[in-house]
Amino acid sequence: MREIKTIVTTAGRPDDVSMALAAFACNELGAFFEPRKKRSIRKISEEHQAHVIVAGKNRFEYYALGTNEPFFFHPNSAAFRLKRVARGEEEPFLEAAQLEIGDSLLDCTLGLAADAMLAAYTVGGKGRVVGLEANPNVAFIVKQGVQTYDTTELPLTACMRHIEVVQDEATRYLKKLPDKSFDVVYMDPMFEEIIDEATNFEALRIAGEHASLTDEWVCEAKRVAKKRVVLKAHFRSEWFAKYQFQRYERLTAKFHYGVMNTSN
Incomplete structure (x- = not known):
């Protein structure tokens, strides 16, 4: 092709x-x-x-060729999610990741970097957040966005400046890394099922790469993660059971988080 x-x-x-x-x-x-x-x-x-x-x-x-709507960077849901975290409210992603100040996180599926922003806010300046994006055009847009977006009206999103954007496919990048080189490895593949409410991700869904979870991807993530691997997937996904993730069920949400501890 x-x-x-x-x-x-x-x-x-x-x-x-x-x-x-x-x-x-x-x-x-x-x-x-x-x-x-x-x-x-x-x-x-x-x-x-x-x-x-x-x-x-x-x-x-x-x-992307054949589309009418553009993909562009915006803090999206991260802004109000960060405000909730600052108020001490619960945040499902952070509950699953259990990040601490100074930790390192590898986001294998960066997207619009909303979860990476929460991670960067949590680990602080002494921590590290690396986000992978396989599509070169999407990686370019997001990298420029996190580096240059005007955060004066959204002070909590200043943490986006600490995100390192890398253009690479997840499994290929993981294979380059030493064992236990990140505290947490996070995977959020494109959902197997369309979530009607997630219309703000439609441009990304069209423009981005559609990676499915594989045995090799999970195996490499387990090798690289010092503390845990976190998976986000549709609540009907078979991945939780197949790869033995401990599921964090959310009764009113159409996606759940799963955790696999690797510290033992």
Whole structure:
């Protein structure tokens, strides 16, 4: 199958800033630049049969070939989840991960980095959070987002600056790591079943990689995790039983967390 190329263009009325951002994206992604020339993104994508990265004044957007809606970075649910944590309220992901100040977490499926932000907030400046994203375009968008998003109105999301975004596939990256090199390894594969309420993830679902949990992935995660492996999956998933995760059931939620302790 022919690999679909990626091209970079600007917003409808480019200025010096967006042109500079477009040049930066071309360099980072090894993509070529296509002048906008008043064309729609859909037309540019169809003419070149390519994915399109748009360099705007305030953000980058990614249009996968054949889609109308862009994927772009936003703190999404992390902002209000962090506020709840700051108030001392329960947070299911953090309950499962049991992170402590100074811990390290490897997020194998970064997505929009919401869980990684909670992890970074919890482990603090002395801790470490690394997030993996297999799709180069999605990794680029999220990496730029966590590094440059204006957090002045969302002070709790400043922790996003501590997230290290790595473009790589989870199992391949895990194989490169020494035993027990992260305290916690977290896996949140794309759900086997669509969750109707999760419409804000639709652009990511279309643009991102769709990885399924495998024996090799779980085995490598167990080897790398010093304390525990955490899995997030649909409540009907067979993965919890198949891989012997201790499930944290949530009666009103359509996804659950599972934990596998590796410290023994």
